[in-house]
Amino acid sequence: MTSATDVERERPAPARPAVFWGHVVTVPVLAVLLVAWQTATAGPWWPADGQAFPTGAAVALAVGVVLVVGGELWPVLGSRTVDPSGVAWSTTFAFAVLLFAGLLPAVALLAGASVLSGVLARKAAYRWVFNAGQYSLSLLAAWGVLVVFDRDARPSELWSPADLSDLGVVALAAAAYFVVNELLVTFAVSALSGTSLLDDLRSVLYFELVANGAQLGLAPLVAVVMEHAPALTALGVLPVLAIHRQAVAERESRHAATHDDLTQLANRKHFLTLAESAMDLAARSDQSLALLVVDLDRFKEVNDVLGHQAGDRTIVEVGRRLRHAVRDGDVVARLGGDEFAVLVPAITSLDDALGVAQRVVAELERPFEVEGRLVDLGGSVGVALLPQHAGDFEALFSRADAAMFAAKRDGGGIRVYGPELDSGATGRVGLLGSLRRAIEAGDLVVEYQPKIDMRTGATDGVEALVRWRTTDGVLVPPDDFVPLAEQSGLMPRLTASVLEQALAQCAAWQQAGLRVPVAVNVSLRDVLDARFAVGVAERLVRYGVLGPMLTLEITERVLAEDMLRVQATLEEVSGLGVRVSLDDFGTGWSSLVLLRRLPVAEVKLDRSFVAQVARSRSDAAIVRAVIDLAHELDLVVVAEGVEDAATWSALAAMGCDTAQGWHIARSLPAPAATAWVRERARDRHGARQVGDRTERPQPVPGQTGDGAGLAGR
Numbered sequence: 001m002t003s004a005t006d007v008e009r010e011r012p013a014p015a016r017p018a019v020f021w022g023h024v025v026t027v028p029v030l031a032v033l034l035v036a037w038q039t040a041t042a043g044p045w046w047p048a049d050g051q052a053f054p055t056g057a058a059v060a061l062a063v064g065v066v067l068v069v070g071g072e073l074w075p076v077l078g079s080r081t082v083d084p085s086g087v088a089w090s091t092t093f094a095f096a097v098l099l100f101a102g103l104l105p106a107v108a109l110l111a112g113a114s115v116l117s118g119v120l121a122r123k124a125a126y127r128w129v130f131n132a133g134q135y136s137l138s139l140l141a142a143w144g145v146l147v148v149f150d151r152d153a154r155p156s157e158l159w160s161p162a163d164l165s166d167l168g169v170v171a172l173a174a175a176a177y178f179v180v181n182e183l184l185v186t187f188a189v190s191a192l193s194g195t196s197l198l199d200d201l202r203s204v205l206y207f208e209l210v211a212n213g214a215q216l217g218l219a220p221l222v223a224v225v226m227e228h229a230p231a232l233t234a235l236g237v238l239p240v241l242a243i244h245r246q247a248v249a250e251r252e253s254r255h256a257a258t259h260d261d262l263t264q265l266a267n268r269k270h271f272l273t274l275a276e277s278a279m280d281l282a283a284r285s286d287q288s289l290a291l292l293v294v295d296l297d298r299f300k301e302v303n304d305v306l307g308h309q310a311g312d313r314t315i316v317e318v319g320r321r322l323r324h325a326v327r328d329g330d331v332v333a334r335l336g337g338d339e340f341a342v343l344v345p346a347i348t349s350l351d352d353a354l355g356v357a358q359r360v361v362a363e364l365e366r367p368f369e370v371e372g373r374l375v376d377l378g379g380s381v382g383v384a385l386l387p388q389h390a391g392d393f394e395a396l397f398s399r400a401d402a403a404m405f406a407a408k409r410d411g412g413g414i415r416v417y418g419p420e421l422d423s424g425a426t427g428r429v430g431l432l433g434s435l436r437r438a439i440e441a442g443d444l445v446v447e448y449q450p451k452i453d454m455r456t457g458a459t460d461g462v463e464a465l466v467r468w469r470t471t472d473g474v475l476v477p478p479d480d481f482v483p484l485a486e487q488s489g490l491m492p493r494l495t496a497s498v499l500e501q502a503l504a505q506c507a508a509w510q511q512a513g514l515r516v517p518v519a520v521n522v523s524l525r526d527v528l529d530a531r532f533a534v535g536v537a538e539r540l541v542r543y544g545v546l547g548p549m550l551t552l553e554i555t556e557r558v559l560a561e562d563m564l565r566v567q568a569t570l571e572e573v574s575g576l577g578v579r580v581s582l583d584d585f586g587t588g589w590s591s592l593v594l595l596r597r598l599p600v601a602e603v604k605l606d607r608s609f610v611a612q613v614a615r616s617r618s619d620a621a622i623v624r625a626v627i628d629l630a631h632e633l634d635l636v637v638v639a640e641g642v643e644d645a646a647t648w649s650a651l652a653a654m655g656c657d658t659a660q661g662w663h664i665a666r667s668l669p670a671p672a673a674t675a676w677v678r679e680r681a682r683d684r685h686g687a688r689q690v691g692d693r694t695e696r697p698q699p700v701p702g703q704t705g706d707g708a709g710l711a712g713r
């Protein structure tokens with residue numbers, strides 16, 4: 001296993017393409033050359049010796065310096081939730097200085113300020129060098145327009161617009177500034193991300209036009225004030241600030257519509273848009289693209305046990321880690337709940353995608369600190385590639401989702417889509433829909449797995465286990481759809497369907513003269529439902545079954561939930577005479593003392609302990625202790641998952657009451673179960689020794705159910 005730090009070291013530095021570097025170098029070099037050439041060729045710049053520089057102009061320029069530098073150091077768009085694309089309030093004042101005092105002061109100011117802010121913000125050197133060059137070239141473009149129309153100012157020859165024709169020229173100059181600035185920046189961005197220049201321009205144009213248009217539009221006013229009332233220049237800050245707030249608010253609201261509140265990652269809708277343009281790009285460049293669907297493991301427990309706030313904080317941290325796990329240019333989104341997606345554009349092999357998936361899993365496997373505790377989560381990642389696995393995004397998504405679901409079923413980790421995942425009802429969306437239909441159509445059937453009394457060998461009852469065979473004949477294991485029903489709110493209907501069938505069968509056995517108590521599994525959803533007990537009472541009456549003939553099995557883990565609610569429901573059902581059994585006992589670490597407070601009649605030792613009882617001394621010790629304690633509390637102990645004779649004997653020696661498992665019988669469809677119960681009763685009538693397992697029937701393959709059923713001879 002690679003540790004998180006190994007993975008970090010392996011993390012490739014994002015490769016910046018040659019076009020990008022060419023651009024980043026050319027811009028400042030060109031700027032230096034052009035500014036030098038302008039300065040050299042364009043007549044005298046400074047007031048001749050002896051000619052005093054007007055005090056007013058000096059004041060105005062000083063204020064301009066303060067505002068430009070201040071604006072660069074504190075860009076109004078520095079708000080962390082938006083992308084600070086370099087729009088700063090300094091634009092207005094730098095452009096005003098250009099109009100008022102000419103190219104050289106303006107370039108010196110803006111380039112100087114951007115270098116200063118870049119250095120202070122510890123940006124990489126190439127970035128502030130590029131920014132300085134980009135600003136200079138934009139100012140040069142505007143300056144070119146002013147020169148053509150003979151409105152070029154210089155410190156020796158100050159200028160401010162006076163009439164409409166002046167304004168027209170200023171507008172043209174501003175347009176030149178804007179166009180050059182946008183092109184230079186956007187070209188750099190698209191060269192870096194490999195996206196199309198036009199698409200990138202389109203996506204920012206509106207916002208940039210509003211922000212820059214207003215800023216540049218104010219500049220002529222500021223220039224006029226510089227000339228006529230220099231001390232008031234600073235007041236220009238106020239409208240600029242207002243414009244900025246407006247632009248920021250707009251950008252933030254657009255951000256909010258496209259991003260998830262909690263994590264600030266792209267939301268589902270935005271992810272789709274981004275994915276579609278990435279797909280276009282991949283198609284044009286003959287490259288592949290990978291989609292990773294990521295689902296947290298065990299997140300529900302954090303939410304349920306530590307509360308929603310803790311859950312939210314965990315999600316924020318997950319978002320942070322995912323961003324950290326991917327490279328520049330990969331897109332991370334939160335699809336909702338504890339589900340995320342990563343888009344890896346432009347990959348050359350599956351390995352590229354797997355690398356990202358491995359980093360994602362490694363990040364999620366590091367423990368999370370929630371409310372001062374360390375919590376282990378982990379993640380399941382499904383990977384699908386375009387065009388290898390799907391031709392459009394919808395298909396790609398459902399395949400990655402199916403792969404994720406398969407990974408989850410295998411206990412987490414990474415799974416790449418393969419055609420075997422297509423069979424039948426895979427993928428949650430498809431599965432959920434067909435499950436709902438199956439419940440409604442009565443396609444869920446129940447099989448019965450016998451339990452026997454270890455002392456007398458008599459049938460102690462059966463456990464009803466739900467089975468779902470889809471219309472195309474695929475048998476979906478309950479571990480695949482029971483949790484799904486639980487998450488989606490289908491659970492009450494599933495339980496109702498199983499309960500009805502089990503009680504009907506119990507009544508049928510009664511009528512046939514067989515006394516076979518039934519056990520039905522109920523889930524957390526059921527016991528949290530205040531009307532659950534009423535539903536049970538009503539069905540007992542309807543089928544004419546007495547309370548003690550029904551056992552409800554709830555998993556021990558339910559006790560970690562809303563204890564009061566659970567207790568109330570359990571008390572109601574046991575008031576009906578119904579027995580309550582704690583399933584999967586030993587896995588949830590609830591204290592046995594707690595059991596005294598609950599109306600529990602039996603505990604079912606979890607398979608995981610039972611399986612090892614004949615082989616592992618520590619498991620045997622646990623099982624023995626649980627049996628003894630349970631007996632102290634007058635509880636019946638059932639061992640589930642008894643798979644062989646050795647396990648049977650070990651349990652019998654420890655005084656376990658009841659056994660269930662493949663050694664005795666697999667789950668059987670109702671008719672086979674009936675035959676089994678009859679057969680068993682007949683066998684016991686013969687003079688067989690109680691508990692003598694040597695003559696136990698051997699497996700007979702060919703039954704439906706778990707696979708091979710065991711039928712008595």
Ligand code: C2E
Pocket residue numbers: 449464465466477478479482495498520521522523553583584607640641642643660661662663667706
């Ligand atoms: P569970 O309640 O622990 O059910 C026992 C599971 O162990 C069953 O799996 C059963 O077929 C299997 N089993 C029985 N004997 C052996 C054995 O000797 N060895 C091994 N390895 N396994 C054995 P199944 O039917 O796949 O059910 C899995 C789980 O699905 C159940 O675990 C239960 O939690 C859930 N489930 C099944 N039916 C229902 C239902 O109607 N309602 C609810 N809420 N949950 C159900």
Ligand code: CA
Pocket residue numbers: 463521553583
């Ligand atoms: Ca059970």
Ligand code: CA
Pocket residue numbers: 583584604606607640
């Ligand atoms: Ca169990």
